Every structure is written in C-alpha cells, then in structure tokens.
Amino acid sequence: MRVDDPGPWPRDEAEALALQDRLRPLADHRGPGPAAPRLVAGLDVAYAGDGRGTGDLVAAAVVVIDTASLAVVERATATATTAFPYIPGLFAFRELPVLLDALRALTRVPDLLLCDGHGLSHPRRFGLACHLGVVTGLPTAGVAKTPFTGRHDPSALGVERGSGADLLDDGERVGRALRTQSGVKPVYVSTGHRIDLDTACAHVLALAPHYRLPETTRHADRLSRDTLAAALGASAWDERLR
DNA sequence: GCGACAG
DNA sequence: ATCTTGTCGC
Numbered sequence: 001m002r003v004d005d006p007g008p009w010p011r012d013e014a015e016a017l018a019l020q021d022r023l024r025p026l027a028d029h030r031g032p033g034p035a036a037p038r039l040v041a042g043l044d045v046a047y048a049g050d051g052r053g054t055g056d057l058v059a060a061a062v063v064v065i066d067t068a069s070l071a072v073v074e075r076a077t078a079t080a081t082t083a084f085p086y087i088p089g090l091f092a093f094r095e096l097p098v099l100l101d102a103l104r105a106l107t108r109v110p111d112l113l114l115c116d117g118h119g120l121s122h123p124r125r126f127g128l129a130c131h132l133g134v135v136t137g138l139p140t141a142g143v144a145k146t147p148f149t150g151r152h153d154p155s156a157l158g159v160e161r162g163s164g165a166d167l168l169d170d171g172e173r174v175g176r177a178l179r180t181q182s183g184v185k186p187v188y189v190s191t192g193h194r195i196d197l198d199t200a201c202a203h204v205l206a207l208a209p210h211y212r213l214p215e216t217t218r219h220a221d222r223l224s225r226d227t228l229a230a231a232l233g234a235s236a237w238d239e240r241l242r
Numbered sequence: 243g244c245g246a247c248a249g
Numbered sequence: 250a251t252c253t254t255g256t257c258g259c
Contacts, residue, residue: 045249051250058250086250088247095249117248127248148248188248 001109003100006135009083009093016090020126027130029120033139033195037111039064039073040207042216043102043132044116045095046224048232052086059231060098061223064110065216067206072219076105077227088148089123092131099132112195112203113140114216119192121150121167121175133193140192141200142175143217147188150174159183162205176201180208187212 010016041064049056057079064074078101084093095117119129119142129142150167157165161182167175167190175190178201187208189201207214213221 045250047249047250049251051249086249088249091248122248142248144248146248 001103001106003104003136006096006100009097013087013090016084016087016093017124020090020124020131023131023134024124024126026134027120027126027193029191029193029196031191031194031196031199033199034111034203035199036067037139037203038067039108039110040067040112040114040203040216041065041106041110042114042116042214042218042220043099044217044220044224045098046221046228047082048228054082054085056082057228057231058082058095058098059224059228060095060102061220061227062099062102062106063216063219063223064106064108065207065219067203070207070209070215074106074108075219075223076102077223078102078105079227079231091117092128095128096131096135100135103136110138113138113192114204114207114214115140115142115192116144116217116220118142118144118148118175118188119190121148121169121188121190123149125174127190127192129190129192139194141195141204142188142190142192143204143214144188144190145213147177152177157186164189164201173197178204180205180214181210181212184212
C-alpha cells in the first residue's frame with residue numbers, strides 16, 4: 001500500500017515532543033470507525049541487542065487477517081537500524097519508520113490497524129497508534145499488555161471475558177482495560193485514529209477468541225521475531241564469508 | 243527531589 | 250524489548 005513520507009524526523013527529544021504536539025489535533029477519536037472491517041492488520045517490532053539504544057537491528061512485521069475466518073491473507077516485513085532511543089512516551093519515533101516500511105510492502109489496504117502499544121492512553125494523548133493513524137490516514141487502535149497512562153477501578157473490571165473498565169486520567173477517559181479471556185490479565189485498549197473506543201474494543205475482543213492477545217498481534221509478534229532471527233542469521237552468514 | 247516509565 | 254529454568258496449577 002502507498003504510505004506518505006512522515007516528513008522530517010525528530011533528531012532529539014525536544015523535536016519529538018514538538019511534533020507530537022503538532023500532530024495531536026489531527027487524530028480523530030470520535031469514530032465511529034469501521035463497523036465490520038474485513039481486513040485487520042496487526043503490527044509489531046522485534047529488537048536485537050539490549051533494545052533501548054540506537055544502532056540496533058530491528059525487524060517489523062505486518063500481518064493482515066480476514067475477520068470472517070481469522071485466516072492470514074497477507075504478510076509483510078522490513079528491517080532497519082534504530083535511529084531513536086527508547087524513551088517512554090516517544091515510542092513512535094523508534095518504531096514508526098520501520099513499521100511504515102513494512103506497510104509499504106503490503107499489497108492490500110487494511111480496514112483497521114492494531115498496534116502493539118498505546119494510542120490515546122498516553123501522557124500527551126498521542127501514542128504510537130495515534131501517530132500511525134495520522135500518518136497513514138487509516139483507522140487505528142492500540143492494544144497494550146501493560147497500562148501506561150490512566151487507571152481503572154479494579155472492582156469495576158469483571159473476571160469474565162468481555163468485561164472492561166475505563167481507564168481514567170485526570171478525569172478523562174483515555175482507554176479501557178479489556179478482559180479478552182476469563183480469569184486472565186486484561187489488555188489495555190485505546191483509540192488511535194478514526195475509531196471510537198467501543199468499536200475498537202469490540203474488534204479486539206472478536207480477534208481474541210482463544211488467547212489474551214488478538215490473533216493479529218500474535219501473528220505479527222511471531223513474524224517479527226522470525227524475521228529478526230533470519231536477518232541475524234544472514235549477517236552471521238556474511239561474516240563467515242569474509 | 244523521588245519514583246515511575248508502552249515496546 | 251530481550252535475557253532465561255524451573256515451577257505452580259488446571
């Protein structure tokens with residue numbers, strides 16, 4: 001699929017913060033978003049090395065699933081070297097470039113993109129899912145394994161699959177702790193762009209019939225790791241030929 | 243000032 | 250994120 005160039009990329013923290021402030025107003029969290037998306041894509045990135053600095057090899061993966069059958073219909077990958085350090089709240093500047101490369105290798109255009117990480121539930125209300133949505137123009141939502149910004153009332157979250165509790169931060173609803181499997185830790189869903197929270201949660205739940213994480217992210221996670229391993233193997237192979 | 247801090 | 254053995258529980 002075609003993906004516009006994200007523009008001048010921040011070189012330091014100050015520039016990154018400024019860009020988030022400039023793009024934040026462009027994210028649409030009202031939706032309603034795709035009611036019945038046919039193609040949903042999961043995105044993830046795997047890291048080599050300690051995973052926090054720059055110059056480390058990374059592999060991104062995008063896996064498109066057909067919601068009717070939950071079957072994988074297309075996969076795409078990309079590898080790169082990290083150009084931005086890991087800084088909580090500035091996650092997108094580390095992962096977005098290689099994720100966009102993977103998306104460019106995609107033939108089809110997904111109806112919804114599900115990211116590994118947060119969207120609105122971010123200290124400045126502009127997590128990776130929001131940034132990815134604004135850049136691609138596609139509906140996006142974030143599915144994180146741990147909370148970031150916002151808290152929920154523990155007693156408000158039922159133990160059964162499907163129950164959820166809104167994440168509140170300074171009185172603002174920024175996302176939802178969603179139980180995708182009974183008796184299992186919840187995932188943290190937040191809107192990224194062109195979708196509302198209820199719709200995002202409904203899709204995440206539908207994509208997670210067996211496990212805690214939606215099939216999209218599970219497939220993307222596995223593919224990104226395999227791609228990284230292959231890249232590392234290839235470089236080791238190159239070394240051997242010298 | 244101190245601790246916490248998505249992947 | 251990644252590094253990693255055994256272990257508790259259904």
